[in-house]
Amino acid sequence: MPEINLSGVTTVLHLCAPNDRNGNPNRAFVAFERNALRGFWAEEYRGCHAVPDQLRELAAFAPRINVSARDLISWRKAAADLCPDLCN
Numbered sequence: 001m002p003e004i005n006l007s008g009v010t011t012v013l014h015l016c017a018p019n020d021r022n023g024n025p026n027r028a029f030v031a032f033e034r035n036a037l038r039g040f041w042a043e044e045y046r047g048c049h050a051v052p053d054q055l056r057e058l059a060a061f062a063p064r065i066n067v068s069a070r071d072l073i074s075w076r077k078a079a080a081d082l083c084p085d086l087c088n
Contacts, residue, residue: 008033012051012058014043017069029059030075040079 009031017026027043029051041050048059067075 006031006033006038006052006054009038009055009058010034012055012062014059014062014064015067015072015075016064017067017072020069026069026072028072028075029055029062030079031055031058037078037082039083040076042076 011032013030013032015028015030020026025043025045029039029041029043029048030037031039031051039051039055041052043050048056048062051059
């Protein structure tokens with residue numbers, strides 16, 4: 001599958017779901033070019049370093065949006081349909 005060009009990304013959102021049963025963070029960053037989804041990166045314990053270098057500044061200042069764990073799974077699936085390589 002071809003790699004998606006991230007140079008046009010203008011918006012990164014920080015999606016935050018409640019921690020999992022073991023207390024691990026359940027958060028991710030999603031990137032958009034205009035209104036098109038361009039990537040999804042699970043934050044884990046990496047913070048804004050979870051995204052590619054070229055998106056790091058956008059991720060560092062991304063608005064936080066509280067979502068459910070089910071919503072986060074839906075975002076991950078949508079990004080995987082776009083390009084599995086951009087979804088960790």
